[in-house]
Every structure is written in C-alpha cells, then in structure tokens.
C-alpha cells in the first residue's frame with residue numbers, strides 16, 4: 001500500500017496577510033518535494049491571499065476550523081461553503097486548542113467532519129489525550145472514543161480520503177515530543193480502529209499524522225514508522241527554512 005506523506009503546518013493565530021504572503025514566496029518551489037504533500041493551515045484572514053499565491057504550485061491551503069452549518073445567524077463563524085468558494089482544500093477539525101478553549105466536543109467535531117465533506121473539503125481530524133489521561137494509562141481509550149465519534153455516519157469512501165492527526169496534548173508546544181515508538185503504537189492502534197469501523201482497505205488508505213513538537217531534526221524519525229504518514233506542525237511551521245526542512249524531511 002502506498003500513502004502519500006503529508007506535512008501540514010498549523011499556523012494557529014500567527015501572521016498578518018503580508019507576513020503570510022512573504023512566507024509563501026520564500027517557500028515556493030522549495031517546500032514542494034515530489035511525493036510529499038505540503039499543506040499550510042492559516043488563519044481565515046490569510047486564506048484568499050494564500051490561495052492566490054499557491055496557484056501553480058503543489059502546496060495546498062487549509063483552514064483551521066469551520067462551522068458545521070452552511071450559513072445562518074452564527075456571528076463570527078465561517079462555513080464550509082465559504083471555504084470551498086475560496087479554493088481552500090483542507091480544514092483542521094477538533095484541534096485540542098478548539099476542544100479546550102472553544103468548547104468543541106466529539107459531537108461538534110462529527111458535525112464539522114460532515115460539513116467538510118458536504119463541500120468537498122478534506123478534514124484533518126485531530127485527536128489525542130491530555131497529560132492526565134496519559135498518566136492514567138487511558139491514551140488508547142481516549143483516541144478510540146474520539147475517533148469513533150468523529151467518524152460517525154461517515155462513509156468508507158469519505159474516511160479513506162480523510163486525514164487524522166494524533167496530537168498528544170501534553171506534547172503540543174512543549175518541546176516534549178512523544179517518542180516515535182510511542183506515536184507509532186498509538187497511531188497503529190487508531191488505524192486498527194478504522195479497520196474495525198470500516199475495512200482493511202479503508203484503514204490502509206487513510207493518512208494518519210503525528211503532531212506535537214515536531215521539528216526538522218525529528219520529523220524523519222516519525223516518518224520512518226510504519227503507520228505514521230506525516231506531521232501536523234505548529235511552531236516549526238512558522239519560519240520558511242524550518243518549514244522547507246520539514247517537507248524535505250518527509251521524503
């Protein structure tokens with residue numbers, strides 16, 4: 001089976017439009033490596049300029065969130081209709097910061113996954129345990145609950161196109177990354193859950209990333225693991241040279 005490696009930068013709440021465009025000009029042609037998919041998930045305000053800048057390149061643009069309704073009286077929200085209209089390809093769903101600070105639940109994550117597919121956006125579904133759960137030994141249980149909930153009512157064909165990002169919360173922005181063996185253990189388990197929910201072909205097709213303090217100097221180690229298909233990267237995706245090194249490291 002061959003899954004295309006996927007490196008996605010999650011810029012979180014960083015970069016003005018001019019900073020985003022300057023970044024893109026610096027990585028163009030460099031963070032484009034044959035056989036590796038490269039995605040920038042930027043703040044909403046940067047998306048029109050980035051989609052324009054990305055034309056003619058192999059770099060895809062993603063959003064960091066969407067509302068689960070297509071339109072309506074939801075002040076301050078952005079829908080899948082709007083993202084699709086812009087030319088965005090990917091959308092992060094259920095990032096732990098959204099779950100923690102913006103009250104997202106397994107149920108809203110599931111609704112957002114359906115909203116993404118209604119508009120032909122590829123969801124990057126984020127799952128992962130917090131420190132307390134890790135210390136209690138419930139990492140796999142937490143990942144099972146989150147995965148099963150996120151994919152409720154999602155077809156095998158849709159699941160096969162999806163991306164899952166396993167991001168242990170305690171490893172995000174802390175410099176304390178999961179060991180590659182631990183990440184492989186959990187990600188292999190998540191793949192087995194997809195096989196149970198669907199079938200082996202779907203499990204073989206879905207791409208699963210590791211996220212949490214991934215840097216240019218450790219990305220290759222994660223990529224060397226059988227079930228790890230890429231990385232979702234925060235801090236190290238913000239500087240052009242670092243981002244280019246991440247994409248090169250995923251070869």
Ligand SMILES: O=C(CO)COP(=O)(O)O
Nearest residue numbers: 010172173212213234235
């Ligand atoms: O949250 C993350 C990506 O979504 C990970 O962030 P860091 O790479 O900064 O640890």
